[in-house]
Amino acid sequence: MTVRTILRKAHGRTAAGVPRWAVLVAYAIPLIVLPSSLWRIAGFVFHVPLLEFGPLPPGGHEGLDGGWWYVLLLSVVSEAAAFFAVGLVSEWGEMWPGWVPVLGGRRVPVMAAVIPAGLGALALLIFPYAMTRISLGLAIDDAPLRLVTHGWQTVIFHVMYWPLATWSPLLVLLTVHYHRRRTKKSFG
Template sequence: MAVRTIWSTLHGRTAAGVPRWARLAAYAIPLVVLPSSLWRVAGFALHVPLLEFNPTPPAGQEELVSGWWYVLLLSVVSEAAAFLAVGLISEWGEVWPGWVPVLGGRRVPVMAAVVPAGLGALALSIFPYAMIMMSLGMRIDGGRPVGLVTHGWQTVLFHVMYWPLAAWSPLLALLTVHYYRRRTASQRTPGHGTLAPEDRPVRTAAQEV
């Protein structure tokens, strides 16, 4: 029950007109990011033997090897960024929450959500390519991997934990297109859903409780 309560608080109310497939896609994004975050924390911060380190890691990887704080921060930021996709199907993705200074209660401009989400989906499209290259035993630049090495079951587990990331970009792109179409269609239809004029604060169902 505690987990459900926390999730309900973070998620808020689903926006009007959101189909079931969009809700499932939004909920899936934090889940496809979670395995890789857990792998990093276990391997680098908790020193679980999920990989092996060369005695002299190449330049630029020293912090990754010894900086457990960096791994934790990267994992937390990744999950936070993934959770923002839930805003594309929730009321707080359409109306600024009341605790936001100045903007609280006002309508979120469509492009203020679509542009960063679209750019994010574009940037994340590197993951499918990166995973294919790593499955072939190469870095994304085509070179041979150095510094961090996996063998046998470690390699299998690495791919099991990291391949879900390949779904992040297409899921986010799909949700972004749906968000744009739903919001713009609602604005063209007076009285649809919970829309209100852009220059006037609005109250969501959650705020009225």
């Protein structure tokens, strides 16, 4: 089985008129989310020594609130959300799959894809902000950082998490392309 066959089965056929760069960007998005998910699972679920916990704030709890199942759920949901970017270049992003009740076989309204993708891209702007603050040793809310890394742990953390800073701009790029392609607006 070829890589192309595996990818076609995973996401369906590429929609007509989608350039190669857009397909590559769509596939890149789940891949840039994957390292952070693996880091979280390794560190919090399997207790690989990728981090240490700093002092607890008053009334704080040990570990990540919610436990190991929360980390697994967060990672799965993150990957699923990232995979939806593939819908912006696939046939299933233009036509509801037949198995979807009531909507199956109907065209997906352009704005039904553009609005959630645009709002998602806006929400994902937290990652460049958060990573910049963490790189400066600051938490997002000006509290002291509880997750502490040293030496190689810091390098691995940044290698695994900085790619998330590209998720929002890549999603914006795909969303604008999807909207223009579906509404037949030229890029010129």
